[in-house]
Amino acid sequence: RAESAEATASVAINPSIKKESDKVVDTVVVGELAKPLTAYCRCWRSGTFPLCDGSHVKHNKATGDNVGPLLLKK
């Protein structure tokens, strides 16, 4: 890809999640995780944000990107 830094910086990465907020912040108390392994979305395409629902796979195939979840282990 040959995008300039200026062009990349002007593109919003969040297409639809909590757009009514100035900043999306989620807090997880790690000791209270319900499952031994929980995946959190970093691609901003999940229908269950902040949890990963696998939407990054479709995004990566469509764009050539390489994003994936943050995995938290209990």
Ligand code: FES
């Ligand atoms: Fe966003 Fe998996 S759905 S990282």
